[in-house]
Amino acid sequence: MQIGLFSNGNRNNALAKTSYDEDLHEIILADRLGISEAWISEHGTFLAYQRPDQLPSADLFICKAAALTRQIRMGPGIRPLPFFHPLQIATDCAVCDHLTGGRYIAGFGVGINAQSNRQRARWCTIRASCSARRST
Secondary structure (H helix, E strand, O other): OOOEEEEOOOOOOOOHHHHHHHHHHHHHHHHHOOOOEEEEOOOOOOOOOOOOOOOOOHHHHHHHHHHOOOOOEEEEOOEEHHHOOHHHHHHHHHHHHHHOOOOEOOOEEOOOOHHHOOOHHHHHHHHHHHHHHHHO
């Protein structure tokens, strides 16, 4: 059996650095215990759902954690596709994969409250773009 870790990042600390340090400590400990993967929550793009210690960019955190760990695989849980251009997502994933030594796991989704999200039309554009690339 493999065990993974999910870090939601909502610790309600007044300073983001405090929460980030606590999350980083958990991932380092998980790596030492042999836990196989960690998913790091990303909440920075949801303006109506903000707390002072939320992590707006999981990929940056993952790259730092990778430098301090040896074997644990990590990924954003999730990267909300409607808020980013497909080329930016692909570039970020490729760079993270290189910086983590191949331990990056891509995690994608539409994000919170996707049905009422004004970015929903962009998600349809991304899906169409990905479909077009698959068929070529």
